[in-house]
Amino acid sequence: MAHHCRDYARAAQLRAAAGAGLPIVEPGMPAPAGTGLSRRSFLLRSAGLALSVYGAGRLSPLAADEALAQSAPGAPVIVQVFLAGGIDSVSFLAPTEDPTYRRLRPKLALPPGTGTAFGEDPRLRWHPSAAALAGLHAEGNVSVMPAVGYEHPDQSHFVSRHFYEVGALDPRLGTGWLGRYLDRVGAPDNPLQGLSLDASLAPALASARVPVAAVDSPTSYDFWARDVWGEVDELMLEATARIGVVHARGDRAMAQVAGAAMHTGALRAQLAPLRATDDKPAFTSPVAYPSSEDSDFPERLAALAAMLAAGLPLRCVAITAPGDYDTHANQVELLGEPLKLTCDALAAFQRDLEARGLADRVLVHVWSEFGRRAEENAEGTDHGAAGLGLLIGTRAAGRMIGEFPGLDTLDEQGNLRATSDFRGIYAGLLEQWLGTEATGIVPDAGRVARPQLVK
Amino acid sequence: MPRHRPRPRRRPSGSLPVYRGPFRRAHAERLLWRAGFGPRRGQAERFADLGLEGAVHALTHPRSRRLEGPAPKVEGRGLAPRDVWGHDVLWWLDRMVRTQAPLVERMTLVWHDWFATSKATVDARWMLRQNALLRRYALGNFRTIVREITKDPAMLTWLDGVANNRWAPNENYARELQELFTLGAGRGYGEGDVREMARALTGWRADWRDGVGMTNFRFDPKFHDGGRTRIYGRRGRHDWRDAADLAVGHRLHPTFFVTKLWSYFIPTPPPPGTRRALERLYRRSGHDVRPVVAAILRHPALHTGPRMVKPPVVYTAGLLRALGKGIDTDAWAWLADMSGQTLFQPPNVAGWDDTRWIDTATWRGRWMTANYALEGRTLTPDPEKTKYPSMREQSPAEAVDAAHRFWGRPTLTRATRAELLGFAQRARAVAKEPWEQQTYAILRQNALRMLIATSPDMHTS
Numbered sequence: 001m002a003h004h005c006r007d008y009a010r011a012a013q014l015r016a017a018a019g020a021g022l023p024i025v026e027p028g029m030p031a032p033a034g035t036g037l038s039r040r041s042f043l044l045r046s047a048g049l050a051l052s053v054y055g056a057g058r059l060s061p062l063a064a065d066e067a068l069a070q071s072a073p074g075a076p077v078i079v080q081v082f083l084a085g086g087i088d089s090v091s092f093l094a095p096t097e098d099p100t101y102r103r104l105r106p107k108l109a110l111p112p113g114t115g116t117a118f119g120e121d122p123r124l125r126w127h128p129s130a131a132a133l134a135g136l137h138a139e140g141n142v143s144v145m146p147a148v149g150y151e152h153p154d155q156s157h158f159v160s161r162h163f164y165e166v167g168a169l170d171p172r173l174g175t176g177w178l179g180r181y182l183d184r185v186g187a188p189d190n191p192l193q194g195l196s197l198d199a200s201l202a203p204a205l206a207s208a209r210v211p212v213a214a215v216d217s218p219t220s221y222d223f224w225a226r227d228v229w230g231e232v233d234e235l236m237l238e239a240t241a242r243i244g245v246v247h248a249r250g251d252r253a254m255a256q257v258a259g260a261a262m263h264t265g266a267l268r269a270q271l272a273p274l275r276a277t278d279d280k281p282a283f284t285s286p287v288a289y290p291s292s293e294d295s296d297f298p299e300r301l302a303a304l305a306a307m308l309a310a311g312l313p314l315r316c317v318a319i320t321a322p323g324d325y326d327t328h329a330n331q332v333e334l335l336g337e338p339l340k341l342t343c344d345a346l347a348a349f350q351r352d353l354e355a356r357g358l359a360d361r362v363l364v365h366v367w368s369e370f371g372r373r374a375e376e377n378a379e380g381t382d383h384g385a386a387g388l389g390l391l392i393g394t395r396a397a398g399r400m401i402g403e404f405p406g407l408d409t410l411d412e413q414g415n416l417r418a419t420s421d422f423r424g425i426y427a428g429l430l431e432q433w434l435g436t437e438a439t440g441i442v443p444d445a446g447r448v449a450r451p452q453l454v455k
Numbered sequence: 456m457p458r459h460r461p462r463p464r465r466r467p468s469g470s471l472p473v474y475r476g477p478f479r480r481a482h483a484e485r486l487l488w489r490a491g492f493g494p495r496r497g498q499a500e501r502f503a504d505l506g507l508e509g510a511v512h513a514l515t516h517p518r519s520r521r522l523e524g525p526a527p528k529v530e531g532r533g534l535a536p537r538d539v540w541g542h543d544v545l546w547w548l549d550r551m552v553r554t555q556a557p558l559v560e561r562m563t564l565v566w567h568d569w570f571a572t573s574k575a576t577v578d579a580r581w582m583l584r585q586n587a588l589l590r591r592y593a594l595g596n597f598r599t600i601v602r603e604i605t606k607d608p609a610m611l612t613w614l615d616g617v618a619n620n621r622w623a624p625n626e627n628y629a630r631e632l633q634e635l636f637t638l639g640a641g642r643g644y645g646e647g648d649v650r651e652m653a654r655a656l657t658g659w660r661a662d663w664r665d666g667v668g669m670t671n672f673r674f675d676p677k678f679h680d681g682g683r684t685r686i687y688g689r690r691g692r693h694d695w696r697d698a699a700d701l702a703v704g705h706r707l708h709p710t711f712f713v714t715k716l717w718s719y720f721i722p723t724p725p726p727p728g729t730r731r732a733l734e735r736l737y738r739r740s741g742h743d744v745r746p747v748v749a750a751i752l753r754h755p756a757l758h759t760g761p762r763m764v765k766p767p768v769v770y771t772a773g774l775l776r777a778l779g780k781g782i783d784t785d786a787w788a789w790l791a792d793m794s795g796q797t798l799f800q801p802p803n804v805a806g807w808d809d810t811r812w813i814d815t816a817t818w819r820g821r822w823m824t825a826n827y828a829l830e831g832r833t834l835t836p837d838p839e840k841t842k843y844p845s846m847r848e849q850s851p852a853e854a855v856d857a858a859h860r861f862w863g864r865p866t867l868t869r870a871t872r873a874e875l876l877g878f879a880q881r882a883r884a885v886a887k888e889p890w891e892q893q894t895y896a897i898l899r900q901n902a903l904r905m906l907i908a909t910s911p912d913m914h915t916s
Binding site: 084154155156157158159171191196198199200201203206213214215216221223224225226227228229230231232233235236238239240242243244246247251252253254255256257258259260261263264267324328329376377378379380382383413 | 575618624630635803805811812813817819822826830834835898906909911915
């Protein structure tokens, strides 16, 4: 009950801050018909709407800060970076001197002496594209999982990716592992707590109870309508959210649309500090990010650092790295450039967080749905089993998680054997980083070992 | 199952349930959205008059495949789908808007999602050729479609068929052929079948020519692995035709096929009896698509079941059809991207995720889509230019009716109508000065058109 009272107080505070006489909260306004919502719960839900309609210009910064601080006070942040398609872990950290490697990869093997040596295992060398992360690793801020996976690995992109997204070997599970974490700790009115910095929502963030968001361009999240302005425009945006509220329960398809319509309002207000005005960017990064014509990845990471610096209530962030790592053919071309952009941008992000004094609050987790076959198919590599994982951050333990299994102990299908389990990584992240029991979020939490992930 | 057990009694094969309730305008509207791109002006009424049987027949046996109305022009010129950025998207969107055979166009979209191929790695000309292939067999024979797609240049490029040869088999197509196109993940095949199927599929080649791209696609017996392969336990010297036929002939294929096809039209899974009846229909017709689609369109679950979120491109084409508007801007190309569905560029070989069309990013894309549909169709609020003296007298209810008529009277829920009315009343209440009363009435009308277009009612059918 205490928690409801606090919510109510916050709603009242936001209403007060938003100004008197707003239609959305006018006394005597009827509750929306047919929703089954009490007037009070409608007001609670409307807190975000009041913000959305009147947020940008009128809400005092102080009130906004207080509201935001209550949503996720100093919460640890996890950023999941997805390398789509199944990156070749054996190219990322290559056993360049291994004769088996040279035999299995006559065309694709990196020449001996390529890249820098990997200090924790003298057999391995960093791919030249990953040089920036090699640097962070030397500082003790990168933990490498050279062969992460699970038993009976599935070589379907979609099945394996789904397992990683839901945090279990369960093809029917509909919520993501981070979504379930947010369902436990998140707020009913803060879509930013689970944020996909992509054009659509990351399934790992799919929640059952609390709102989450997808925003592909956080600096321009606004709405306008042709030949509508002033008070009518404000009323229109408010009506948009109200129509969402009245359909939020009931038919499933309608509710999906209605949920988004409702949450766009809150989100619009939350992102107001990021919005560029008069062609001036809303923030400047303290470090230089790489730039690319093909990808917004560096810009999105830069905006993420700015969002964190602005105190926006983020908890879980998902973002897709540039590149398609499903390198059945043309592996050399497909892998090199996007991997370099990814690693350079991640290193810049890390420096940005350090410069802003935020580095201890953020842990980056890099993942891919599987690794690739040890033996090449001349032009590239087919789907494999155990693959690459990384943890990046000043709080990352900085030690290898599971060893490199080598190429002489492949499984019966010629794939690398896993030396760490992604469910153990998730359980460890929940318990050591996010500070909550993994039981109830990771279904197999009771039977997987947690490596030490955090220092 | 032991022989002596009594066999379960089966329903006769003709027992597919058919919707028998009234077929009114709202039913016709839903059918036109599910099986096409929504009604043009007056079309829902005409379909309602045909009755369910007549309406399904009209969809499955279109009299004309020609496009209606003037060809699109962007910045004064015709479209160049092979050459100009975004014009491929506009070209197909235009077909969706102007088609007289909406189900054919919709099935082409279904196959594009089913055999999802992307211009991310395939030249536009091969993407367009594949599109013509999918349209040709839109309601045709699935075995033929699988054979054709197996040797389609876009697919041979996309899933590395041309990199698959006897010396270095490439599993990409063999895996997806079974997992995504014919059987479903792990259903009735194993990793061994993937590897053997890859060998059977070897032999396709193409050349790379600078300035032209991939060209000269051909089967070269010298590149084909002529040895014996064992697929689903059958040994033989299999080739690409056998691979396609084995997958379609697999005993678990019909279940996969009818369930997946059903999911494009109806959001809840088929009841087991219906599923089995559809499988029989499919098998007995020799893998024909048309009778299965027709049976799905007649099924009560389509007409009485829950609503479905419209795919973004269906929503977009539908707004344009409702307005009788053609393609006159290339904005649709980037709006499609914002809404989460760029034609010719599915996110991956599994196609689009139909269960998650809407989130806060794609909803914003749809908002902008509605905004662009209204370009040139809003009332001008400039008091100097305005010619709507009567708007000032318009009551809130009249204003809602006018916006509703503007969109061709789509069926709206009572709850949405109530909110529209509430908005119209509030927008009137804030107008104080005489100039505001006139101007706000115009702004209000524009806003109501947006609110209807972006309501959950319009995003679903």
